[in-house]
Amino acid sequence: MPEQTRPTVREQTLGAMRELGMTTVFANPGSTEVPFLVDLPDDIDFVLGLHEGSVVGMATGWALARDRPAMVLLHTTAGLGNAVGALATARVNRAPLVVLVGQQDRRHLEHEPFLAGRLEGLAGDYPVAVHRPPRAQDVPAAVVRAHHEASHGRGPALVVVCMDDWSHPVDPGQPRAAAVRVARPAHVAPDDGAAAEVAALLDGAAHPALVVGAGADSTPAWAALTALAERLGAPVYQESFGARAGFPQDHPLFAGHLPAERSRLREALRGHDAVFTAGAPVFRQYIYADGPLVVPGTRLAMVSEDPAEAHRGPAGIAVIAPVAPFTAVVADLVRERPVSPAPRPAAAPEETAPPAEGEPLRAAHVLRALAERIAPDTVVVEETPSSRPQLHRLLPARAPLGFLSAAMGGLGFALPAATGVRMAAPGRPVVAVVGDGSALYQVQALWSAHRYRAGVLFVVLANGRYAIMDRLAEHRGGKPPWPAFGEVSLAALARGLGCPAVEVRAHGDLVRVLDEVVPGLADRDEPLVLDVAVVPDPTFAP
Template sequence: MRTVRDVTIALLRELGMTTLFGNPGSTELPLFRDFPDDFRYVMGLQESVVLGMADGFAQGTGRAAFVNLHSSAGVGHALGNLFTAWKNQTPLVVTAGQQARAILPYEPFLFAERAAEFPRPFVKWACEPARAQDVPAAIERAWLVAMEPPCGPTFVSIPIDDWDQPCPPHQARRVAADRLPSPVAIAECAAALDAARQPALVVAAGVARDGAWEQVVALAERHQARVYVAPMAGRCGFPEDHALFGGFLTASREAIVATLASHDVILGLGGPVNLYHVDGQGPHMPPEADLWLIGDNHVHAAWAPAGQAIVAQCHHALDALLAASRPAPRARPAPLQRPARLDGAAMTDGYVLQRLADLRAPQTIIVEEAPSSRGPMHDRLPILRPDTFYTTASGGLGHGLPAAVGMALARPHDKVIAVLGDGSAMYAIQGLHAAAQWNLPITFLILKNGRYEALHHFGRHFGMQHLVGTQFPELDFVALAAGHGVPGRSASNAAALDAALAWSLAAAGPTLVEAVID
């Protein structure tokens, strides 16, 4: 009879999970005995990096990635990026080692007392199998649950001695899990859009997850509807050079109402419209506006403070809306006014991002984690193609750099550009090592201002003029990159920036550009 390891490897092969992300520890090693040649193991130098790489890989492939962590300590290290994966709705099968079953009653070293409870509430399902022979079934269930909309991470704790136990064969099953819309609700939503005087669409990350970019463009053009990006959207859902593009909603109650004030029917797609970062007052939507929400996450539908919701995947719902919607002709709204171009006299983040937009090919993939430069990025670095922008939906730091590595592993023929703040980069700088090991085509662009600029922004919001513990002018990212095997260049003026970006964007392997900004 084959072992649990043999049966699990066969299952992972059948499910397409042949790339494993991990940081090896003692309680996980038996999984890797006689590791098959058609699998690859991607090592991260810290478990948060491991989780971030797997997140980027899963988003890039559209399928659940396999993660192997080291007992409770490794799960603890990974929790920040597990939270981000939960908010990103990224499908992951996260496993962790557990001590041998025979010594569990004695609370041994590296023992996890309540292993399946530890990662909650940031997983959809978690278990420690009752028997060794149940491990393959648990991993398959974790995969099925992770892939069922709304997607998300799952967790399985596996005792060290389970892998070598005898195990009967396990056959993977097929489960259809599409979320289809209610025909009655779609008809009502289509009628509201048809009757609208000035409709608007608000796109969130679910549009990209469901591959609905083209359907959103078609619906917007049919209705001549202005299209906004939802607050803190983690992916791109509409071309930002389109004449109907209306810009980005701010995560503030008053700002959302002010931006949408001229619209009488608002359709939110793929995520929350009313996502807030600061407290506010007043209505959640313009008082006379009719709000509709469509997305696969029933939790978003439940807590939304306004509007009628349809729980469905965006591509199915938009196909139905396009079939049902027949509006009268409308005038096209005036195009969004773009800011004047910067001349480079000052080395600002806006200028750096403007030059990146000028020099990059539009199909390159942007993975962003530069919170204080989000506004300049919206103004200066338009996203023009589907599936070319990714960022953290949680607000947590340390996701962007390793996610760029995972994205490059998932899409090896595409150039990946990681746009990172200097503070953000230091949360997961070890991820550079994996980029070097796999010689991945990534440009790491570090916006170096020598401090946590986002906190200074919030300090001004709270009337604070001096903030402690927010300065780090000594960091040298070119030296840090070299220490991980990645060549780098620093640029502190316009000419040096152009030369460094041209060099980096043309490189076949990983490179780092440190842009020193005012």
């Protein structure tokens, strides 16, 4: 076949993308990506983010909502470097991403021309795989392999592509050197011996408990865990700093979120002689404290699809298996016990009553007003560190994907992730609850939300400071050196990016706007920022 009539690397890659269902590309491109993007076919959707953190954040939300890999395109060193924090979040959130990273022309790469990047190690250990195809013709196969690795490794898989590779012809008779599909059935029967061992552990306990995490956030896993909890009559705790909810948090057996400090964790689990953890690490902590994770005599078991999570978990038995089918088998094996509601942390008085006339708004007032109005299937995307405990108490997750947060802890997640979720699941209402300090890290995402008609309600709790940092400094008995930034207006920034915004300064105005907006969230195609002035909450509990 004459060279000019042979398909190009670009054409074959686009064909592979279609086969794999990756026809939406999230990008902030540069010159090294132009050869791939010019005259992009009409069936490939291009989504622009104004910063690489927004690009990866939107793709993360999209991938988690659709439970399949999203395609990302980044620009050599600058683009990949800007995206590393967001890629780390995607990895810990277990979001499958295929990330194409542009590179300079292969023909003079050895001379390190302008925009040449030392890319392979730039993202550190956060990618599940990094490919630098040795020949242009190997690019399509590398993209297919990256799709499989992102799917099964649950994280970003990178492919570095030289800008001249796209125009190279490929031999249509040459095998692609990658499987079209790699099967990994989601409902593999769990090991009967391991399931029986876990069931025996729980049956032998006088007061068993369950701990759930982001790895159990699916309809089948919620059903299996609900069945197991109800048969055992056992309370169910959510892992601390969980990125997603692993159990219906309005269920009578839900006992709240585990604390992120070791001595308080011991107290929370004291009295339980067996703890089974599903889809969560054993146990994720934040502030170090001496002593064991649990009191002596408490036996631990866990199931996770993440081998690394299972390998590092200090459990008596750790099972690597799909969470839902394994838990369902355990539920069938355990004996049935009486059920009594789990004790729940009570809301403080200021969290339940509206403010008095003339009293400033607090985060709890806003969260309570939201809780009274949003539908059960609403996706709440959270990034408000100083108010997160209140959000957990007042806005329980009532459906799978009902709660989403950044597992890595880095800021700049909520605005782009909420945008991506809404694009991927247009029938579900999406509300992002974000601190003003957090919002500033990826405020550029509001432009993309407006441009691509992602009808998210962005509720910004604006206290004009890094309130969580203030509380941490006070917790250590010191004085913070950083200033407040009360002159920053998120509403003005949003409008400057083309996104509608409303400033809210009183409870009556808050109620009026929510009553107007919330009932139509499922059908809304225009984003809205509520810039809500709140006073910082003085309490802090890690």
